[in-house]
Amino acid sequence: MRVVSGIQPTGSLHLGNYLGAIRNWVRMQDEMSSDGQCMFFLADLHAISMPHDPAELRAGTLEMVAALVACGIDPGKAVLFNQAQVPAHAELQWLLNGTARIGWLNRMTQFKDKSGKNREGASAALFTYPVLQAADVLLYQDTHVPVGEDQKQHLELARDIAQKFNNDFATEEEPVFTLPDPITPPEAARIMSLRDGSKKMSKSDPSDMARINLADDTDTMAKKIKKAKTDPEPLPSETKGLEERPEALNLVTIYAALAGVSAEKVLADYGGQGFGVFKPALAELLVEKLGPIQQRFVELKEDRESLDAILARGAAQAREIGVPTLKAAYDALGLIRG
Numbered sequence: 001m002r003v004v005s006g007i008q009p010t011g012s013l014h015l016g017n018y019l020g021a022i023r024n025w026v027r028m029q030d031e032m033s034s035d036g037q038c039m040f041f042l043a044d045l046h047a048i049s050m051p052h053d054p055a056e057l058r059a060g061t062l063e064m065v066a067a068l069v070a071c072g073i074d075p076g077k078a079v080l081f082n083q084a085q086v087p088a089h090a091e092l093q094w095l096l097n098g099t100a101r102i103g104w105l106n107r108m109t110q111f112k113d114k115s116g117k118n119r120e121g122a123s124a125a126l127f128t129y130p131v132l133q134a135a136d137v138l139l140y141q142d143t144h145v146p147v148g149e150d151q152k153q154h155l156e157l158a159r160d161i162a163q164k165f166n167n168d169f170a171t172e173e174e175p176v177f178t179l180p181d182p183i184t185p186p187e188a189a190r191i192m193s194l195r196d197g198s199k200k201m202s203k204s205d206p207s208d209m210a211r212i213n214l215a216d217d218t219d220t221m222a223k224k225i226k227k228a229k230t231d232p233e234p235l236p237s238e239t240k241g242l243e244e245r246p247e248a249l250n251l252v253t254i255y256a257a258l259a260g261v262s263a264e265k266v267l268a269d270y271g272g273q274g275f276g277v278f279k280p281a282l283a284e285l286l287v288e289k290l291g292p293i294q295q296r297f298v299e300l301k302e303d304r305e306s307l308d309a310i311l312a313r314g315a316a317q318a319r320e321i322g323v324p325t326l327k328a329a330y331d332a333l334g335l336i337r338g
């Protein structure tokens with residue numbers, strides 16, 4: 001079993017990332033058997049697909065390493081690195097560009113969302129972004145990719161690319177790529193904005209009140225929960241009663257995910273209560289769970305030397321692990337590398 005996943009180092013790590021992905025990464029790392037391996041990376045190459053400030057990207061990459069370690073990623077157990085230090089990601093992307101179809105990329109909802117009304121003005125990198133994502137996972141022959149719901153479409157594309165490449169350039173007995181399976185935590189696959197229950201919680205939301213950042217101090221976290229948009233009704237006693245109430249559903253989902261219980265159990269405890277009771281309970285739980293992580297993060301992010309060392313070590317490991325697959329891909333395509 002090999003697990004690979006990534007996160008863009010743009011903006012602060014937020015509660016959606018934590019519950020939808022990172023917590024699962026930590027779980028998988030801690031439960032991994034001795035012959036398995038976990039690899040987690042900062043998708044800094046993906047971050048240049050949108051307008052960005054180079055100094056912010058540099059600082060954001062180091063901060064994200066600190067955030068992941070604060071969440072429990074252990075560089076002694078998992079390989080932790082950034083894409084830019086492992087050139088094989090960009091190389092393999094180019095090789096896969098020959099296999100990916102324009103029609104497949106045209107269907108990607110993230111490109112539509114991020115390019116908005118200005119498709120012609122979007123970067124070519126934003127369009128081919130999913131091919132780099134395919135390279136990220138296929139390079140390491142990984143079997144599982146823990147992600148939130150929003151990344152599933154990209155991983156289906158990675159499987160399509162792998163399958164077509166294997167069909168066109170390899171044999172059934174000796175495929176070049178393994179087809180990885182996405183793993184999504186059903187209880188927190190999609191954490192929504194605190195200001196609008198129909199939009200996902202996102203680093204790029206212009207309103208900081210829409211998300212809980214790992215970098216927020218605990219007072220800010222509690223304030224954001226108290227100010228979260230809700231409706232005037234009390235909580236229902238059963239999940240069916242949340243169907244037309246996206247903001248209420250989101251807060252119940254967050255509570256359940258943090259407490260490690262089902263939404264049914266949360267409603268059994270809080271059904272009939274108003275948000276005046278539920279929100280303070282949620283704020284308290286949030287601070288209890290994220291407070292210690294936030295504290296570790298604040299300490300770690302100042303230790304530049306350790307963060308650089310973690311990345312250098314992880315990159316050396318990743319470069320080595322990727323060698324055989326990159327070579328196999330060049331060979332399969334008839335490219336002479338010498």
Ligand code: TYM
Nearest residue numbers: 006007008016017020021043133147148189190191200201
């Ligand atoms: P990114 O940086 O947007 O998010 C990192 C992880 O957090 C999950 N996530 C969420 N989960 C639940 N609710 C939310 N509101 C929420 N917002 C984000 C994402 O699903 C993701 O798992 N393209 C990827 C990074 C990437 C990658 C990869 C991931 C690059 N290459 C290869 C997996 C494998 C991205 O932008 O994630």
